[in-house]
Amino acid sequence: MTEYEAVIGLEVHGQLNTRTKMFCGCSTAFGAPPNTHVCPVCLGMPGALPVPNRRAIELAVRVGRALDCELFATSQFARKNYFYPDLAKGYQISQFELPLNGKGELTVELDGSPLAIGITRIHLEEDAAKNMHGVGGETLVDFNRAGVPLMEVVSEPDLRTAAQAEAYLKKLREVFLFCGANDGNLEEGSFRCDANVSIRPVGQARFGTRVELKNINSFRFVRLAIEFEIARQTALIAAGGEVVQETRTYSDARNETISMRGKEEAHDYRYFPDPDLPPLVLPEEMLARVTVPEQADAIRARFVASGLSSGAAMVLTSHPAFARYTDTVIAAGANAKTAANFIQAEVLRHARTDGLEATFPVPAERVAELLALVADGTINGKIAKDVFSQMVTSRRPPAAIIEEQGLAQVTDRGAIAQVVDQVLSDNPSQVAKYREGKTNLLGFFVGQVMKATQGQANPKVVNELLRERL
Amino acid sequence: MNRRNGLQTPSEGTARTRRYLDRIARHDGELNAFLHVDGEGALAPAAPGPLSGWVVAVKDNICTRGQKTTCGSNMLANFVSPYDAHVVTRLRANGATLIGKTNLDEFAMGSSGENSAFGATRNPHDLARVPGGSSSGSAAAVAAGLCDAALGSDTGGSVRQPAAFCGVTGIKPTHGRVSRYGLVAFASSLDQIGTLARDVRSAATLLTAISGHDPRDATSASRAVDDFAPQGVRGLRIGVLKGDLEREGNDERVVAGIQRAAKALEAEGATLVDVALPSAAHAVSAYYLIAPCEASSNLARFDGIRYGARASAADLRATYEETRARGFGPEVKRRIMLGTYALSSGYYDAYYLRAQKLRTLIRRDYESAFASCDVILGPTAPAPAFSLGERTDDPLSMYLADIYTLPASLAGLPAISTPCGFTEDGLPLAAQFVAPAFEERLAISAAAAIERSLGPFDVAPRYADGLPRSLSAGAA
Ligand SMILES: [Zn+2]
Numbered sequence: 004m005t006e007y008e009a010v011i012g013l014e015v016h017g018q019l020n021t022r023t024k025m026f027c028g029c030s031t032a033f034g035a036p037p038n039t040h041v042c043p044v045c046l047g048m049p050g051a052l053p054v055p056n057r058r059a060i061e062l063a064v065r066v067g068r069a070l071d072c073e074l075f076a077t078s079q080f081a082r083k084n085y086f087y088p089d090l091a092k093g094y095q096i097s098q099f100e101l102p103l104n105g106k107g108e109l110t111v112e113l114d115g116s117p118l119a120i121g122i123t124r125i126h127l128e129e130d131a132a133k134n135m136h137g138v139g140g141e142t143l144v145d146f147n148r149a150g151v152p153l154m155e156v157v158s159e160p161d162l163r164t165a166a167q168a169e170a171y172l173k174k175l176r177e178v179f180l181f182c183g184a185n186d187g188n189l190e191e192g193s194f195r196c197d198a199n200v201s202i203r204p205v206g207q208a209r210f211g212t213r214v215e216l217k218n219i220n221s222f223r224f225v226r227l228a229i230e231f232e233i234a235r236q237t238a239l240i241a242a243g244g245e246v247v248q249e250t251r252t253y254s255d256a257r258n259e260t261i262s263m264r265g266k267e268e269a270h271d272y273r274y275f276p277d278p279d280l281p282p283l284v285l286p287e288e289m290l291a292r293v294t295v296p297e298q299a300d301a302i303r304a305r306f307v308a309s310g311l312s313s314g315a316a317m318v319l320t321s322h323p324a325f326a327r328y329t330d331t332v333i334a335a336g337a338n339a340k341t342a343a344n345f346i347q348a349e350v351l352r353h354a355r356t357d358g359l360e361a362t363f364p365v366p367a368e369r370v371a372e373l374l375a376l377v378a379d380g381t382i383n384g385k386i387a388k389d390v391f392s393q394m395v396t397s398r399r400p401p402a403a404i405i406e407e408q409g410l411a412q413v414t415d416r417g418a419i420a421q422v423v424d425q426v427l428s429d430n431p432s433q434v435a436k437y438r439e440g441k442t443n444l445l446g447f448f449v450g451q452v453m454k455a456t457q458g459q460a461n462p463k464v465v466n467e468l469l470r471e472r473l
Numbered sequence: 474m475n476r477r478n479g480l481q482t483p484s485e486g487t488a489r490t491r492r493y494l495d496r497i498a499r500h501d502g503e504l505n506a507f508l509h510v511d512g513e514g515a516l517a518p519a520a521p522g523p524l525s526g527w528v529v530a531v532k533d534n535i536c537t538r539g540q541k542t543t544c545g546s547n548m549l550a551n552f553v554s555p556y557d558a559h560v561v562t563r564l565r566a567n568g569a570t571l572i573g574k575t576n577l578d579e580f581a582m583g584s585s586g587e588n589s590a591f592g593a594t595r596n597p598h599d600l601a602r603v604p605g606g607s608s609s610g611s612a613a614a615v616a617a618g619l620c621d622a623a624l625g626s627d628t629g630g631s632v633r634q635p636a637a638f639c640g641v642t643g644i645k646p647t648h649g650r651v652s653r654y655g656l657v658a659f660a661s662s663l664d665q666i667g668t669l670a671r672d673v674r675s676a677a678t679l680l681t682a683i684s685g686h687d688p689r690d691a692t693s694a695s696r697a698v699d700d701f702a703p704q705g706v707r708g709l710r711i712g713v714l715k716g717d718l719e720r721e722g723n724d725e726r727v728v729a730g731i732q733r734a735a736k737a738l739e740a741e742g743a744t745l746v747d748v749a750l751p752s753a754a755h756a757v758s759a760y761y762l763i764a765p766c767e768a769s770s771n772l773a774r775f776d777g778i779r780y781g782a783r784a785s786a787a788d789l790r791a792t793y794e795e796t797r798a799r800g801f802g803p804e805v806k807r808r809i810m811l812g813t814y815a816l817s818s819g820y821y822d823a824y825y826l827r828a829q830k831l832r833t834l835i836r837r838d839y840e841s842a843f844a845s846c847d848v849i850l851g852p853t854a855p856a857p858a859f860s861l862g863e864r865t866d867d868p869l870s871m872y873l874a875d876i877y878t879l880p881a882s883l884a885g886l887p888a889i890s891t892p893c894g895f896t897e898d899g900l901p902l903a904a905q906f907v908a909p910a911f912e913e914r915l916a917i918s919a920a921a922a923i924e925r926s927l928g929p930f931d932v933a934p935r936y937a938d939g940l941p942r943s944l945s946a947g948a949a
Contacts (some may be wrong), residue, residue, distance in 0.1 A: 043556050047774040049549070049657040050536045050558060054691045082770050084816070086793055093773020144778070273816035275825060278662035278767055280691050 006205045007240065009233045010213075011162035011198060012123075015175055016153050017066075017185035018130065018193035019059045020359055025129040025152035026053030026096065033191055037135075037145035045150035047091030052279050055080070055127075059152035061293050062184040063103050063127055064285065066154060069178050069295045070122050072107030076290075080127070080280040084273040088144050089132040097155075099274040102126035103283070109158075109178065111170040120171050121159030128153050154184070160199070160210065165229035169222050172196060181298045181323050186358035189220050193358075196225055200232045202240065211236070212246040216260060219253050228253035232260050302326045309339040318347055324361035325351065335371030342374060349391050364395040373401040381411050385458055414461040416468065419452070422460065423468045426451045437473055445469060483518060486526040489941045490515050490570050493528045497573070497619045500936060505594045506604075506613040508533045509541050510573035522568030524682055526944050529564055530614045530623040533574040534581050535666065536655040537561050544657050545577040545589035548775045548782055548800030558655020559690070560624060560666050560683040567682040572620050575610025579802045580772065581626055581659045583607045584634055584874040587865055588804045595861070597933035598640060598899055602858040605635030605874075608669065612639040615669045618932035618940040622670035622679045628659050629760050630853075630878025632667035633890035633905060637853035640892045640901030640930055642676045642920060643669045647910045648885035649694035651680075652687030658771040660764035661692075663882050671931055673891055673921040675945040677701040680913065694911070701913050703921030707742030711735065711919065712846030715747045717877060724856035730902035731852055734893040737926035738850070738919060748842040748849055752834035756879040759835070761872060762815050762828035763883070768805075769812030775800060807868065836884045839907070848915045849907045852877050853890040857900040877905060887913040891920035892930035899934070 024031055027044035043051035067074050081099035107122035132149035136142050156175060162168045176194060179185035187194045196219055201211035214232060219225050231253070236246050251260040299320045306316035306329070319329045328350070332342040353364035373394070377387045382405060393404050405411050413419055426448060427434055437444045445466075452465045494512050501507050507530070519525065531537060534544045536554035538561075543549045557565070564571060578588035586594040586609025594609040596602040597617035604613040608625030612635035615623050625632040627645035636643025645667040656666055666683065670676040684698040713735055718728050735745055777783030777796035784795030801809070815824035842849060854874055864871045881888040886907050893904040904923060908916040924930065932940050 046779060048555065048780070049542065049544070049552070049774070050554065050653075050655040051556075052654050052690050054689060084770050084773060086773065086776060088776075088778045088789070091774065091779065093776060094770050271818045273770070273813065273818070273821075275766060275770070275816055275821070278660070278692075279658075 005241070007202045007237050008163055008205045009229070010160045010201050010203060010210055011164075011168050011229060012160035013158045013162065013168060013171060014197040014199070015156045015172065016195040016197075017156065017179050017187075019062045019152040019154055020184055020186060021056055021058045021062070021152055023056060024150040025056050025059055025127070026150055029150065031151050033193075035147055037143070037147060040147040041149070045091065046146055047093070053096060053277075055280065055283065056152055057289075059127060060103070060283070060285070061289060062182065063125060063154045064289070064293045065182045065295055066156070066179065066184045067104035067107065067125050068293070069182050069298060070104075070107040070109055070125070070156070072122055072125055073105035074285075074290075075101060075103060075105060076285050077101070078103045078126075078283045080277040080283065081274045082277045085270045087131070088142065089134050089149070091132065091146060091149055095129060095131065096277055096280070097128035098126035101282075109171065109174055111167070111174040113167060113170050118167065118170075120161045120167075123157040123159050125154055125156050128155060165226040165233065168198060168229050169226045172222055172225060177299050180359065181296060183296060183323070183359055188358065189222070192220070195220070198225065198229055200229055200236070201246070202233060202236045211240075212248050214246065214248070214260075215250045217250055217252050217263065224253055224255055227255070227258055228260055231258065235260065299323075299326070306339070306343070309333070311339060311343045315343045315347060318351070319343060322356050322361055323359065324356065325354070328361075328363060328367045331367035332371045332374070335368055337371045337374040338378065341378075342370075345370065345374060345387075349388060353395055365391070365398075369394060369400060376401055376405065380414065380461065381405065383412055383458070383462065386410050386412070410459060412461050413456055413459050414464055416464060419456070419460050419464050420468055422452050422455050423448075423465065423472060426455060427472060434473065445473075448473075486519070486570065487516060489526055490528055490572065492939065492941050493572055493620055496617075496936070496939070500617055501619060503595060503600060504597060504613050504617055504619075505592050506530075506575055506610040506617065506619060507573045508543060508545070508576050508591055508610065511540055511571065514540070515570050515572045519570050520566060520568050522566065523678070524564065525568035527569045527622065527679075528572050528620045529569045529679070530572055530575050530611060530620040531561065531564075532577055532608050532611050532623070532625045534577060534626055534657040534659075535560060535624060536657065537571070537574065540574065542574070542657065543591070544581070545579045545591060546800065546802065546805070547590045550590070550782065552781055554655070556655065559652035559687045561655065563683045564624075569682070575608070575614055575623060577609055577611075578607035578631075579805050580657065580768070581607040581628055581631055581664075582768070582804050582808055584630070584871055585859070585861075585864065586610070586613075586635070587861065588802055590802055593861060596638060596858050597936055598901060599858065602860050602900070603638065605638030605854070605858060607631040608635050608643070611669050612636050612641055612643065615639070615641045615671055616933045617936040618671075621941075621944065622668060622675050624679075624683070625667050625669055626656055626659075627665050627667045627878075627882065628663045628764060629882045630875045632669060633853050633878050633888060634874065636669050636890045637892075637903030637905075638858035638901065640895070640903075640933065641669050641671055642673050642889065642891045642924075643667060644676050644680050644889045644913065644917065645881070645887065646680060646684065646913050647694070647887045649692050650684050650696075650698075650887070650911065650913070652685075652690040652693045654687055654689040654693075658767075660767040661771060662767060663760075663764060670945075672929065672943065672945060673703055673889075673917060673924050675943065676889075677703060677917045678945060696911055699914060701917050703918040704914065705742070706738060706918055706922040709738075709743040709848065709915070709919065710846040711738050711743045711745050712748030712842055712849040713745055714750065714849060714851035716749050717851045720855075722855055722873075723852065726896050727852050727854070727856060727902055730893045731850065731904055733927065734904040734923045735850060737923045740926060741922045743919070743922070746846050748846055750835065750838040750842060750880055752831060752838045753880040755831045756835060756883055757872060757876055759828040759831035759883055760875070760879045761811070762824050763832065765808040765812030766816050766825050766828075767812065769809045769816065772801075772805065772809055804868070832883045835880050839880075839884050839886060839909075843909045847908070848912075848919050850919070851905055851907075853903040853905040854878070857896055857902060881907045886910055887916055889913075889916045889920045891924060893923055893927055901930070
C-alpha cells in the first residue's frame with residue numbers, strides 16, 4: 004500500500020503593534036464604535052493618498068531580523084486589485100515582487116529535537132474593513148480595521164504534520180511577542196493563519212494539488228483542521244480520486260473542513276507597483292537603530308543558568324512582560340530562585356495580560372523590597388504572603404505595612420523565652436509526655452509559640468529555646 | 474499690500490470678483506466652462522496674501538470641501554468631498570478667491586473636453602471648435618476672461634494641450650513638485666496639477682503658490698521651491714526638436730509658429746541647437762498602456778458602496794456592474810477595460826512592463842538631450858483646435874493629439890505651453906518648452922521671452938470687453 008506524506012505551508016498575518024494605521028493617522032485601537040477610526044485615506048475617498056507608517060516598517064524589519072531573513076534595503080508596495088465592499092479602494096496595498104524580507108528560518112523544538120522551518124518572505128500590507136452581515140437584512144461595513152498594518156509571514160512548504168504546524172505557529176507567535184511587534188491574539192484576529200495542505204506519496208518530489216485552509220482562529224483548530232484535511236485528501240487519493248484545488252474553511256462545530264470557493268473563482272489580482280508609493284528605501288539610520296530584543300529562548304537559558312527550573316523559566320517567559328518583571332525583581336537584588344517562586348506563586352495569580360502589555364498588582368520593585376525583608380530576617384516567608392496580599396489591596400510599601408502592624412519577626416531571645424516559658428507552663432501534661440520520650444511533640448510546642456506570637460517569632464530561635472528548656 | 478499685485482483694497486477685490494461673476498453669467502451659457510460657480514464663497518472675504526484679489530477657477534477633479542467635485546462624471550454627479558485638496562488649501566492660504574469648478578473630460582480622460590458627462594466645453598476663439606482637454610473648462614474660462622487664472626491637471630498633456638488650443642499659458646510642473654493630495658487620481662505616476670493663465674508670469678506666480686512638499690503625498694518632492702518668476706534668456710541653449718517639426722501630419726501653421734518662436738528666442742540672446750528624442754516615437758503606445766493600467770485600479774474605488782451613485786440591483790456583483798455601467802462614460806470604460814486587460818496575468822510583462830521600459834528609454838533620451846541644451850522647444854500639439862465632434866468616433870486620432878505632450882509626462886519633466894501666434898482664421902498656435910526636472914524656471918523664462926517678442930496674448934477677442942485689469946506685475 005502507498006504511504007502518503009503531507010506538505011504544509013503556513014501564511015501568518017500579524018497585526019503590527021502601532022498606534023496608527025499603515026497609511027494614515029487613524030487609531031488602530033480595537034473595539035471602538037463602528038466607523039469612528041476613519042479618514043479620507045482609509046475610506047478610499049477620491050483624491051486621498053497613502054503615506055507609509057514608519058513604525059510598522061521598523062517592527063517588520065525587527066521580526067525579519069529575529070527570523071534571520073534576508074532584508075531588502077529597497078522594497079516596493081504593490082496593489083492587489085479585487086472588488087469587495089470591505090476593500091475601500093478596490094485594491095489592497097501589499098507587497099508582491101519586492102517584499103521587505105526574503106528567506107529566513109525559524110527553529111522549533113518538537114519532541115525534544117530541533118526542527119528548522121524555512122521562511123519564504125515577510126511583507127507589509129494593510130488590513131481590510133469588516134463586513135457585518137445581516138444587520139436588518141443588510142450588510143454594513145465597519146472601516147475601523149481598514150488600513151490597519153499587517154505583516155504576512157509566509158513559510159516554506161517544510162512542514163509535514165499538524166503537530167509541526169502547531170509548534171511552528173506557537174514559536175512564531177512567541178517571536179512576534181518578544182519583538183513587541185504583534186500581540187498574538189488569535190481570537191481578536193490580530194494573529195491569523197492560513198494553511199496550504201497537500202499530500203503526495205512518500206518519496207515523490209512533486210507536490211500534490213494543494214488546498215488552502217482559511218480563517219482558523221485557534222492553535223488547536225489549526226491542528227484539527229490540518230489533521231482532518233490530511234485524512235480527507237489521503238482517503239480521496241487512496242480511493243482513486245483527485246484533490247481539487249480550492250479554498251476551504253474549518254468548522255469547529257463539525258470538526259471538518261468545508262469548501263469556500265474553487266479554483267475557477269480565484270481572482271486575478273492584477274498586481275502592479277503602487278504608483279502612489281515610491282520604492283521603500285530603508286534609511287541607514289533606521290537599519291542601525293532597529294535591533295532584535297532578547298528572545299524568549301535566550302531569556303529562558305539565562306533564567307535556567309541563574310538557578311531556575313526549566314518549568315519556572317517557561318512560565319516566566321510565557322509573556323514578555325512576565326520576563327521583564329522577573330528581571331526587574333532580580334535586578335533589584337532578590338535571589339533568582341526565590342524571586343521566581345514568589346512571582347509564580349503569588350504575583351502571576353493577580354497579573355492580567357492585555358496584548359503586549361500586562362498589568363501587575365504590585366510593581367516589581369516593591370516585590371523586590373518585600374523579598375529583601377524576608378532575606379534579612381525581618382519577616383518570614385509566611386508573613387511575606389500576608390504582607391503581599393495587603394500590598395495588592397492597599398498599594399502601600401511592604402516596610403510600612405510591617406511597621407504599622409508590628410509584623411516584624413521577633414528575634415529577641417528574651418522576649419521569645421518568656422513566651423516559651425508560658426507555653427510550657429500552660430501545657431504540663433505535654434511537657435511530661437515529651438520528657439518521657441515523645442519528642443515529636445516539639446512541633447506542637449513550636450506551633451503554640453508561633454500562635455502566641457502571631458507567627459512573628461523567629462522559628463530558629465523558638466526551636467533552640469524549646470530544646471534548651473525541655 | 475503686496476507689491477506684486479496691484480490690488481489696493483479688499484472692496485476692490487470684491488468688485489473684481491463681481492465683475493467675473495457677471496462675465497460668467499453672461500458668457501458661460503455658450504462656453505460651458507464651469508460646472509459649479511460659488512458666488513457666495515467667492516464674495517466672502519479672502520485671507521490676505523500674495524494672491525489677494527486673484528480670482529481662480531479649479532478643475533472639477535480637485536477636491537473642494539463643501540462644494541461638489543464631480544470629475545465630469547455621472548458617477549460623482551452629487552459628490553461633495555469632505556476635505557480640501559492640498560492645492561486648494563494653498564490657494565486659500567495665499568489669499569486667492571475661488572470662484573468655481575471647471576468642466577473637464579470625465580476623470581480627466583480626453584483631449585477635447587467632449588467626454589464630460591455634463592456637456593462639452595467650447596473654444597472661446599471659435600465656438601464650433603473644441604477647447605482641448607482634459608482641462609477644457611479651465612483653459613476656456615481663462616481664455617474667455619471668466620477668471621484670472623485656473624488650476625488644471627495634466628496626465629499626458631491635459632493642461633498644455635487645452636492651453637495651446639485656447640491661446641493661454643499652461644504649466645505642468647515636475648512630477649512631485651505639487652502635491653496630488655486631493656486630486657482625484659487618473660494615472661498617479663503621471664498626474665500633476667498645473668496652472669493656466671493669460672500670461673506667463675501669472676501662471677508662474679500661481680505655480681509658486683501651490684508648489685512645495687506635502688507630507689500627505691508620498692511622491693511629493695521635498696525640494697525647496699524657488700520663485701518661478703521668469704528671467705532673461707541670454708545664453709540659454711534652446712534645443713529644437715527638428716524631428717518633431719519635420720514629422721508628417723503636422724499642420725504647417727504649427728511648424729511656422731515654432732520657427733517664429735525659435736527666431737524670437739535667438740533675437741533675445743538664446744542659442745539654438747538641434748536635439749532629438751528617438752524613443753519619443755513610442756510615447757503614445759507607452760502612455761496608452763501605463764495610464765489605463767493605473768486608471769483601471771485608481772477608478773476601482775467608484776463602486777457605489779461608500780459614496781457616489783449606486784444602482785440598485787439584485788446582488789453585490791450586479792450592484793457593481795450596474796453602478797459602473799451607468800456611472801462611467803464610454804471613454805472611461807474603454808480605458809478601464811484596456812488597463813484591466815493589460816495588467817491581467819499572462820499579459821503584464823508584454824504590456825505594462827514593456828511600457829515601463831519605453832518610459833525609461835524616453836527618460837534617458839531627455840537626459841542626453843539636456844547634455845547639449847537647457848530647455849527643449851517643440852510644438853504642443855500637431856494642429857490647432859479641431860472642430861467639435863470631428864474626432865469623437867475615432868479614439869486613435871484623438872489619442873494622437875497628445876503626441877507632443879506625452880514624452881514630458883512619461884519622463885515626469887516640467888513643461889509649459891505658451892501662445893506663439895494665430896492662424897489666419899484666428900486660432901491660437903502654441904509652443905512647448907520642456908526643462909530638466911525641477912528646472913521649471915528655465916521653461917518659464919523661455920516662454921516669457923516669446924511672449925515678450927510675439928505677444929501679448931490676451932483674452933479671446935470676442936470676450937475682450939470689460940475684462941478686469943490683470944493683477945500680475947509682468948502682464949501687459
Ligand atoms: Zn484613516
